[in-house]
Each structure stands twice: as structure tokens, then as C-alpha cells.
Amino acid sequence: MDMPIRPILSTLRHHKAGAMLIAAQLALTLAVVCNALFVIHGRLDRMSRETGIAESDIMMVNNRWVAPLSDIPARQSADIATVRALPGVADAFITNAMPLVGASWQSGIRRTPTGPNIESRGIPIMFVDEHAVPTLGVKLVEGRNFRPEEVTRISESGSPDAAAIIVTRTLARKAFPDGGALGKQIYIGSIGARPSTIIGIVDRLHSPQVFATNDDHWQDVILAPMRMTTKGGFLVARAQPGQLPALMKRIPEALKAASTQRVIPQPHGVLSFTDLRQLAFRGDRGLAWMLGGISVVLLLVTAAGIVGLTSFWVGQRRRQIGIRRALGATRRDILLYFLTENGLIAIAGIAVGIILALVLNRWMMSQFEISRLNMFYLAGGILGLLGLGQLAVLAPAIRASHVPPVEATRTI
């Protein structure tokens, strides 16, 4: 294609304002859209993390016992026995935390009694019994499950230094990068804690928190064989296949029948894990929709702007186009002229847009804990906008190419 650039540039000099408006629009659109898509990608990524548990068969009751603390152990034992005895329940346990519930107990962990923490952020601890592994359906890749005699009690102000613990694979690797974590000891919680021996390693278990960071901290979890003496707790049950909908009613009814000295909050007191997932990621999903919606509208608006301005130019230059046609320019020449003109404007806009996108990303990194813009998104954005510009200019350009040579002889 031997499209002379120079005449186009000199024509553009007469339409400085319009050309600059289109370029500015493309620049801002590129900056906003590729950052928005990048944020969306991060959120979708977070939402698609596998929890490592048998999600579709798990439900939980957020229960609060109304009783003096001294009665809590008996109440917990009675309730869990009630739930396990119900038809349709495969297994059940009581815990302080579940994947995606939000807050949880967190502790620092060390390789030595007084050494530095292995991970600067706290490691969430789930207090469970030997039923947790089968109930959740987590995959033990090394070692064994807890034994009933290993399960002890912990008070709300207790120390989580269980003698035997199960950790996730990521945490095992962090604590012992050279491998062989099984059978080794770590120290959980305050200085003075007793050593905890890693007796099992599970493949994957999602932390109670949904972390924004990109690393695998969301997979760091400790299971401690302890039942917490606390007034609130989650009764977690795994349904036999197909029994979950029935259990969602049966379990709370059975609990109420066993004792009314309890509180099950409304709403969200009785949740299937699928519901919990919906709740936990509502903000992420919403933000993704919002940014996605804005991006789509933004592209439409930009395209419409290009169509509008180019149509105006075509209208303005009908006579010139007619003269060119009369002097021998083909329709294809006219079409290419407008496509090239738009291409030149787009390249200028996009060049500025790349800088803006990186500046916006840098600023968002400092404000919103997002990571550095993936260059894939920038490249995608550039190609997408070039394509969009060409597509938008196509209709007015085709109209221009249909201007007959006789137009040259007409006055307006």
C-alpha cells in the first residue's frame, strides 16, 4: 500500500482540534480500559481459586450457644452428636473458621522457639477434630489424619500450640523449603509456645480470608486438633450426595429441637458453601461487572465519537473528494485515505495512552493494592483500540469513497 503520508498530515493540520480530540479520547480510553480489564482479571482469578473442599455437599450453621462457658463443651458435644446422627449427614464437625468466612484466628509461626516468623503475615488456624478432613473432603497428600485422642480444648484466650498439626502444602514448603516437612516441628503463636509436629499435609485448603495479594498466601492454613470453648462457632456438615437441600432444613430444626438456648442469626445463619461463596465474592463480582460495563460503554462511546467526527470531515470534504476522483483517484484510494488518516491519529493517541496507562497503573498500585499491569493487557488494549478505530471509520470512509467525481463541479 503506497499511501502517501505527507498529504494526510498536511490535511490533518487543518483539523487539529478534531484530530486531537480523537487522539485524546483514544489515549484515555486505552488507559482506563486496560487497567479496568486488568483489575477484572485479578478479581476473576481470585473468584476461581479452588478451596480444596467438597463444596457442593457442604453446609454450615453459624451457631451461638446461650450458656455459661462452663456448659459449652457439653453443649458442643451434644449438638455435634445430634447432627452426625441425622439421616443424610455423611460427617460433621465444629470449628471456629471455614474457608471464605472472613475473619479467623491468626498466628505467627517459627521454626525455632524464639526465632523470626516464617511469614510476616499471620497464618490462619482452624480448630477442628478428626472429623474435619473427611467432612471437608480435603486431600491428605502426606502423613495421616488426627486421632480422636489427640483432640484437646482451647479457650478463647488459649494458646494454639497443639502437639500435632496438619498444614497445607504451601505452608509446609514455606516452613521447610528443602522439603520433608512431615514429622518436623514448628512453633505457633507466642514466645514460649510448645512445639507442634506436622503429622499431615493436605494438598489444598483455602484460607478463611480472601486475600488480595497474588501470591499463594491464600492457601496457608493450619489445622489444629482442638475444640474451642467459645459461645459462637460453625457446625459444618457434609451431606450425602443429593441430600444437601433437605439438610439445610433438617439440621437447624434438629438443633432447635435439641435446645432453644441458642441463637442462629438471620440471615446467613444457615448457609450452603455455595451460598457462602456467593456472599464472599459479591464485591469482586460486582466490581468486575461495574468495570466491565464501564469498559464496554467506553469503547462504544469512543467508537461513536470517531464515527461522528469522521462523518463530519467526509461531509466537509465532499468537493475535494470529488476533485480527487475526477483526477483519477479510485474508490479504494479514498477509502484507504480515511483509514490511514484514522490510523495515524490512533497511533498518536495510543502512544500517549501507553504512558497514561502505566501512570494510572502505578497510581492504582499505590492506592488499591493491585499489581503491576500485565503487558499482555496493554498489548491487547493497543490492538483492540487500533481495530476499533478502523472499524468505526469504515462506514464514513465507505461513504466517502462513494462520492462521485461530478461532486467536483458542484457548489454547496
Place this chain on the structure above:
Amino acid sequence: MFAYYAQLGFRSLKRNPVLTALMIVVIAVGVAAAMTCYAVFRATSGDPIPQKSSQLFIAQIDNYGPDPDDPSGEPLPWITWRDATALYQAHKAPRQTALYPVGGSVVFDRPGQLAWPVRGYAVQTDMFPMFDVQFLYGGPWSSADDQAEARVVVISQDLNDRVFDGANSVGREINLDGTLFRVVGVSRRWTARPRFFDLDAENGFGDMGDMYMPFGRAITDGRWPDGGNVCNRSYQPGWQNFVHSECVFISFWAELPDAASAAAYRQYLVDYSNAQNRSGRFHWEPNVRLRDVMSWLAYRQVVPLEARMGMVIAFAFLGICLINVVGLLLAKFMRRAGEIGVRRALGASRRAIYAQFLFEAGVVGLAGALLGVILTGVGTLCLGLVFSPVVADLARMSPALLGITIVVALASTLLAAFYPTWRASRVQPAWQLKAG
């Protein structure tokens, strides 16, 4: 003259209905996106207690020393029972209160009825006048009640409605977890958005709590903090050991009427920290903070991340929409260069051309504003998809938001019209007539 411009304006808008509609929609969409996000931002970044926010301060004292993992050097948001008690007893502020969230259950006499969960705060009596809590019945407990750790409670209007059917319950008893408490006051419904004194539950956008009990009573009864706590040093198990440990879970608020008293209080915190150094408890330079309500909210980053990000993206979006409208208006106006030339040649002044085109842009802006208001209304209804129900509820369409939306839409359009109109008024009549 004005009627003539209006006629010209409408005729011109009718001549290119697609272009006109496009401009209106672009303005409306841009304004609606920006205003919807602004509604959330405004609702979450407001001053929760404007009449007092510059006089209420929260004290932070670093009781752990520099943390190599945390370069910010900020003390934790809470303090220990020991420090809270020392600050309270020093009584260096005219009004002061220690505060921590507590949970409980109201037990009913009626058989078969499930207990009712309540959440509230363990506070000292100054809290009520400090936070301007109004009473429906009764009032705060006395300082003597604080000293005596009396089993008294202030309940919310909502809890009073539920338990006592809205009757004046002052002097009656309420069963909290099996212990009887005497009701001394029923607080009127009040709101602080965000709930500056407890930012940990529901990110600070929940209700104000249903019961308030004396701080000393809650500590003696071993009411576990129903919020966060951080323990970086070991302690023996048990509530008493927890309370006396270096674990932090208490907020300490002081009312300091002027800058001088705030400065004096800050100095007191430094002196206190130094005294702890001398006694051997601390081994570091005093690291204390005394923040008023708005600095506290800024420090704790109360405005949801989604709201801040939405604001940035939506206003960038509005900016792009405006650039777009500038382009479209330019095209529209310059297409009529011939008409302008004729009018100028027939004696219309530049000012007249200016007025005419500005009016035309104003009509587009007004239409965009109306559509924008409707879209903003739709947008605020959809906020529940992105934000928690509490936050989404805060950002409802209001007369103020309506007004701001219309003003923003009109201002943006006129801003966008400025350049194209100027260009139109610069059209050379002679050139146009010749070219025509």
C-alpha cells in the same frame, strides 16, 4: 432574541436527530456513572459526627515496639486494658471513655423462644454525652455505677421495642446470658456513618449496637471482645491473664475541646509512654498517636476500595465522554459554518452567535442531565450488586444527589460547549460567503 435562539437551537437539533441523541446519551451515561460512584463515595467518606468530630480523639500507644515486618511504624489500632485503665484514671481529658465491642444474648422467659442475639459496647458513662447519644427514656448510668461495676445497661430503641414492646423500660430488668441487668436508659435511634468508634465489624457501616454496659462490669464478667484483638506476647490461658496481658483490644476516646488541650493530651501520652520506659515495660522511643475522628477514618481507610476505585474510573469515564461531546459539538457547529457566515454578514454579532450556540449546547446538556438523573437513580438501585447491603443503602438517591447530578451534567456540557462555540463565533463571514 432569546426565543429566536431557542427556535434556531431546536431546529438545528432536530436536523441531526442521531447526532443529538448520541450527545445526550453520552452525557447522560458519563454523568450517571460518575454520580453513582460519587454517591457511594460521599456516603462512605462523610463526617459521622460533624458537630464533634474535631473534638473527639482516639489514643494509640505502641506497647510492642518497632516491628521489622511493618515499616509503617504505626501502633496497633487498639490498646491494652492496663493502658486504658491508666489513661482513664489519669483523667487528663474533660470526658473520656474506654470502649470495646461485646456480644450477648437476650434470654426470654417465654418457653420455646430462641434467645435473641445482641451486640453492643462496654463503655464508661462519658461515652453518651461524648458521642451525643440521645435518650428516649432515662439516661446514662452514673459515675458511681462505673466505679461499682453495676449491672446496669442502656438499650437501644430497637431492642426496647423487641423486649418491652416499646414501653418505658427504665428500672425494669433484662436477662443477658442468664444475668439480670437493670435498664437505666433507652437510647433514641442514632447513626454515625461510618461508625467511627468501631470500624472492625461490617467495615464500620453497621448499626450503633443494641446495648451498652459499664466497661468494668464487662471486664469483670469476662465478656470476650466481639471484635478484633491482637496478642503478640505469650500469656497464660484464662480471661484474667488475657486482660492483664499485652493483648490489645480496647479503643480509648477522649473529648478535647480545643487545640491546646489536644496538644497537652498528646504530650501526656508521650510522658506516659516514657514512664513505661522507665519502669522497664517499654524499651523504645514513645510511639503514640492522637487522632481526631476524620484523621482516624482516613488512617483506617474506611471508604471501601471499590468505592475509591469506582470514583477514579467513573470520573475518567466522564472526562472521556466530555471530550467526545466536544468533538461532536465541534462537528455539528462547524458544519454550519455557512449559516454562521450568512448570519454574521447580515449583522449578527459574535456575541449573538456565541449565545445561540451556547443555548443549543445548553438544551443538549439539560436533556443529558434529565436522562442522567434517571440513569443515576437506576445506578444507585444496582449498588447492592457491588457493595454490601449496608453501604448500598447509604447511597440512595436523595434531593442533594439529584441537585448535584443536574449541576454536574449542565456544567459538563457547557464546559464541553465552550471550545466549539468559540470556534463557531470565530467563523469569518467573508470566507464562508465566498466558499459558498
